[in-house]
Amino acid sequence: MNDxxxxxxxxxxxxxxxxxxxxxxxxxxxxxxxxxVGTVFRCLHTIKGxxxxxxxxxxxxxxxxxxxxFELVRREIVPVGRRLIDLTLSSVDLIRAMLxxxxxPAIERKAEEIVLALGxxxxxxxxxxxxVESALPAGAVCVDDxxxxxxxxxTGPGDQIAGGRTLPDIPTEKAPRVESGTSYGSDxxxxxxxxxxxxxxxxxxxxxxxxxxxxxxxxELRGLGECNVTACIDDIPDLDGMDPELxxxxxxxxxxxxxxxxxxxxxxxxxxxxxxxKIDVVDEQGPDDQPRRRLGEVLVERGDLTPEQVAEVLGKQxxxxxxxxxEGLVSPGKVQAALMEQQHIDKIRVRHGEPPAxxxxxxxxxxxxxxxxxxxxxxxxxxxxxxxxxxxxxxxRSIAEHVExxxxxxxxxTMNMRALPIGTTFSKFKRLxxxxxxxxxxxxxxxxxxxxxxxxxxxxxxLNDPLVHLIRNCVDHGIETPDARLAAGxxxxxxxxxxxxxxxxxxxxxxxxxxxxxxxxxxxxxAVEKGxxxxxxxxxxxxxxxxxxxxxxxxxxxxxxVSGRGVGMDVVKSxxxxxRGSIEISSRKGIGTTITxxxxxxxxxxxxxxxxxxxGHFVLPLSIVEECVELTRDDxxxxxxxxxxxxxxxxxxxxxxxxxxxxNGNSPDVEQIVVTGSNGSxxxxxxxxxxxxxxxVIKNMGKMYRNVQTISGATILGDGTVALIVxxxxxxxxxxxxxxxxx
Amino acid sequence: MSKVVMTxxxxxxxxxxxxxxxxxxxxxxxEAVDGRDALSKLRQTSVHMMITDLNMPxxxxxxxxxxxxxxxxxxxxxxxxxxxxxxxxxxxEEGKSAGATGWIVKPFKPExxxxxxxxxxx
Numbered sequence: 001m002n003d004x005x006x007x008x009x010x011x012x013x014x015x016x017x018x019x020x021x022x023x024x025x026x027x028x029x030x031x032x033x034x035x036x037v038g039t040v041f042r043c044l045h046t047i048k049g050x051x052x053x054x055x056x057x058x059x060x061x062x063x064x065x066x067x068x069x070f071e072l073v074r075r076e077i078v079p080v081g082r083r084l085i086d087l088t089l090s091s092v093d094l095i096r097a098m099l100x101x102x103x104x105p106a107i108e109r110k111a112e113e114i115v116l117a118l119g120x121x122x123x124x125x126x127x128x129x130x131x132v133e134s135a136l137p138a139g140a141v142c143v144d145d146x147x148x149x150x151x152x153x154x155t156g157p158g159d160q161i162a163g164g165r166t167l168p169d170i171p172t173e174k175a176p177r178v179e180s181g182t183s184y185g186s187d188x189x190x191x192x193x194x195x196x197x198x199x200x201x202x203x204x205x206x207x208x209x210x211x212x213x214x215x216x217x218x219x220e221l222r223g224l225g226e227c228n229v230t231a232c233i234d235d236i237p238d239l240d241g242m243d244p245e246l247x248x249x250x251x252x253x254x255x256x257x258x259x260x261x262x263x264x265x266x267x268x269x270x271x272x273x274x275x276x277x278k279i280d281v282v283d284e285q286g287p288d289d290q291p292r293r294r295l296g297e298v299l300v301e302r303g304d305l306t307p308e309q310v311a312e313v314l315g316k317q318x319x320x321x322x323x324x325x326x327e328g329l330v331s332p333g334k335v336q337a338a339l340m341e342q343q344h345i346d347k348i349r350v351r352h353g354e355p356p357a358x359x360x361x362x363x364x365x366x367x368x369x370x371x372x373x374x375x376x377x378x379x380x381x382x383x384x385x386x387x388x389x390x391x392x393x394x395x396x397r398s399i400a401e402h403v404e405x406x407x408x409x410x411x412x413x414t415m416n417m418r419a420l421p422i423g424t425t426f427s428k429f430k431r432l433x434x435x436x437x438x439x440x441x442x443x444x445x446x447x448x449x450x451x452x453x454x455x456x457x458x459x460x461x462x463l464n465d466p467l468v469h470l471i472r473n474c475v476d477h478g479i480e481t482p483d484a485r486l487a488a489g490x491x492x493x494x495x496x497x498x499x500x501x502x503x504x505x506x507x508x509x510x511x512x513x514x515x516x517x518x519x520x521x522x523x524x525x526x527a528v529e530k531g532x533x534x535x536x537x538x539x540x541x542x543x544x545x546x547x548x549x550x551x552x553x554x555x556x557x558x559x560x561x562v563s564g565r566g567v568g569m570d571v572v573k574s575x576x577x578x579x580r581g582s583i584e585i586s587s588r589k590g591i592g593t594t595i596t597x598x599x600x601x602x603x604x605x606x607x608x609x610x611x612x613x614x615x616g617h618f619v620l621p622l623s624i625v626e627e628c629v630e631l632t633r634d635d636x637x638x639x640x641x642x643x644x645x646x647x648x649x650x651x652x653x654x655x656x657x658x659x660x661x662x663x664n665g666n667s668p669d670v671e672q673i674v675v676t677g678s679n680g681s682x683x684x685x686x687x688x689x690x691x692x693x694x695x696x697v698i699k700n701m702g703k704m705y706r707n708v709q710t711i712s713g714a715t716i717l718g719d720g721t722v723a724l725i726v727x728x729x730x731x732x733x734x735x736x737x738x739x740x741x742x743x
Numbered sequence: 744m745s746k747v748v749m750t751x752x753x754x755x756x757x758x759x760x761x762x763x764x765x766x767x768x769x770x771x772x773x774e775a776v777d778g779r780d781a782l783s784k785l786r787q788t789s790v791h792m793m794i795t796d797l798n799m800p801x802x803x804x805x806x807x808x809x810x811x812x813x814x815x816x817x818x819x820x821x822x823x824x825x826x827x828x829x830x831x832x833x834x835x836e837e838g839k840s841a842g843a844t845g846w847i848v849k850p851f852k853p854e855x856x857x858x859x860x861x862x863x864x865x
Contacts, residue, residue, distance in 0.1 A: 004759070005756060005759055005760055005763065008755050008756045008759050009756035011755075012754060012755045012756050042753075042798055042799075042800065045798050045828070046753060046754045046798070048828060049754060049757060049796070049826075049828050049849050049850070050754040050756040050757050052828070052849060052850035053754075053756060053757050053760055053849060053850045053851075054756055054760070055850075060850070208820055209812060209819065209820065209842065210812075210839075210842050210843070210844050211792075211820060211821050211822035211823050211842070211843075211844035211863065212822070212844050212863070213822075213863070213865070216862070216863065216864075216865045219865070220862065269845075270844060270845035270846075270862070270863070273839070274839075
């Protein structure tokens with residue numbers, strides 16, 4: 001726990017103690033005032049809670065004893081008396097002493113004395129009520145026992161949970177299981193044996209109104225191992241009789257996992273009391289001598305059928321599942337669940353006998369041609385879909401839908417083959433930074449974020465060299481020497497943060513250091529010296545920073561072995577641009593520098609939203625589309641000529657594509673705004689009509705149009721017409737510049 | 744966009760500890776000092792989940808949970824985690840019947856808090 005938290009705790013505790021003191025004095029004059037007793041109790045409770053939170057176990061366990069006593073006072077079992085108030089007041093002083101410096105034997109002895117005295121107050125003879133003991137919750141009276149527990153817990157101050165302090169909770173609580181559940185790996189003596197569980201889960205119908213989510217629980221189960229889920233929807237009533245806020249579904253889950261049954265049960269910890277949860281072990285992994293289990297057997301074992309019923313039905317020799325449903329013995333849902341269980345176990349057993357999946361090396365060229373083919377296929381599929389939807393043959397439609405589903409799966413799989421997490425590159429840099437630090441006598445930590453961000457394999461490979469250059473620059477020029485850092489009031493250890501994140505149709509890679517920052521004057525002087533700019537040139541800060549990317553530029557006063565020959569940055573810039581990316585620098589002197597690489601996901605196919613303006617079709621990348629809203633003439637009139645609309649209480653500016661691309665004709669009465677979000681801001685695009693989702697094969701624009709900024713490519717629609725793909729960030733940027741110029 | 748979690752506790756150090764832990768895990772945090780404060784803040788902002796103490800002045804956690812789960816509340820379906828140090832299981836039961844989604848026993852470690860949040864928030 002950091003010092004800051006400790007400080008807040010001390011201040012808070014001091015305040016609570018003085019509240020407590022005045023409440024106690026108030027109690028002396030009005031011993032029967034229940035609100036004052038309540039205040040005392042709450043103060044003690046908060047002191048206990050927060051001291052335990054910051055690790056002051058001594059105070060926590062002491063406050064716990066006091067709280068117990070006042071719990072009895074609150075319930076009018078122990079009367080308020082002079083002795084009680086005396087004892088509590090001296091406890092307040094004692095807690096103050098503990099706050100100043102815990103752990104002295106004198107304090108401990110004093111604490112024990114007070115606890116004993118309190119115990120005497122609590123005991124039946126003192127309060128004069130013989131029946132008190134049985135009326136108390138277990139553990140609240142037996143102060144001596146409890147004290148032993150709580151004090152022994154202090155020998156392990158690191159482990160706040162296992163302490164006996166919360167002992168009264170434990171026998172009745174299941175909560176500690178959640179806590180143990182968070183650290184699965186610790187049971188190292190448990191063998192990694194796979195077991196298969198059958199889990200039946202019927203949540204309390206009111207689970208939603210308690211903020212619970214069956215879907216989350218099921219996905220938590222999926223996280224434990226191989227999992228098959230069947231939803232039993234037999235109980236869902238007709239639409240008329242249905243309350244949409246209730247949950248009518250139950251689930252059958254078959255889970256094969258190395259986790260033990262308690263970890264599985266932990267998933268349901270918050271709901272098990274009021275939901276029906278049944279967990280059975282159905283198959284322990286062992287020698288494969290067991291015969292395959294038949295559906296009838298499975299149903300019998302699940303308690304859904306008796307063996308006699310099975311035997312009777314089997315005599316008729318039809319498929320047993322159908323028969324059972326016909327006979328009305330089990331619902332279709334139950335049969336479905338049982339079949340799923342059977343298949344699951346078969347699969348696990350078969351796999352058990354197989355060698356692990358091997359990987360195959362494939363030349364990249366083959367993958368590339370596969371991607372091209374898939375692109376062609378997607379285009380053809382689009383025309384098939386269009387033909388099918390205009391034809392009157394229903395069979396053709398269903399075939400076309402199948403083809404569409406398969407194509408998009410094929411597309412995703414193909415793209416996936418080429419994508420790699422960027423983390424492999426990141427890990428290399430840790431070593432690089434470590435080695436450089438040794439060479440330069442600096443202390444630098446490299447923090448990486450977003451290592452799981454996936455990028456096309458070729459992009460990752462070609463990104464390696466530029467990133468090495470940039471990180472070297474950071475370490476060498478960016479981060480100061482330890483002495484200089486100390487003098488500037490920074491920590492000795494510098495930090496370089498390398499992060500990758502998806503941003504719309506791009507991946508942003510940022511390298512952030514907390515070093516000296518760029519010195520604009522030095523850059524300027526250097527540029528003048530090298531003859532890159534005229535001595536009297538007027539440049540903005542951004543323009544000065546971009547000088548760094550000029551060939552033959554280096555600001556380091558000394559050329560070191562690491563960097564400083566000025567060959568880095570211009571090469572970096574050109575290789576990033578070769579990947580159709582861009583690079584930007586921002587910096588504040590004394591605080592640090594941020595370099596941002598923006599790379600397009602060079603996927604040849606994206607999911608797009610097809611829209612229509614006049615006769616023209618446009619595609620907006622679906623990844624940045626948030627929602628579509630209507631824009632009526634009234635809305636336009638109401639906003640007094642400003643291009644703003646209100647979406648969910650938030651003002652969103654919009655751009656009219658019709659104006660932007662100068663399309664003739666009139667817009668319809670009701671236009672559509674496609675709201676997009678990228679880089680944290682939302683911008684809408686007003687279009688005539690939203691047609692729908694479209695698998696977009698990106699084709700480059702011809703030579704003549706290469707330089708068009710607002711269009712990133714084109715695609716061919718099913719009927720052969722061309723739709724332009726809008727480069728949303730560039731378009732927004734362009735409009736922003738125009739607005740600034742006007743303002 | 745990062746999810747917003749409201750933490751309701753009359754103890755500043757508990758709030759700070761929760762705030763610190765959640766911010767590190769990438770959540771946005773809204774703090775409230777008691778049930779009444781929480782309800783008035785909920786009218787102005789929208790949160791994805793709530794972590795509340797039970798014993799608080801002005802309005803305690805039980806009443807807060809009941810109000811949030813009320814018919815007219817905009818937040819009636821959010822997960823609510825209650826913090827318990829109570830010696831009696833009755834308090835926990837009371838919280839559950841008021842509509843709490845789950846609970847965590849004080850004192851807890853940051854990673855336990857995060858695990859419970861992941862569990863109810865996904």
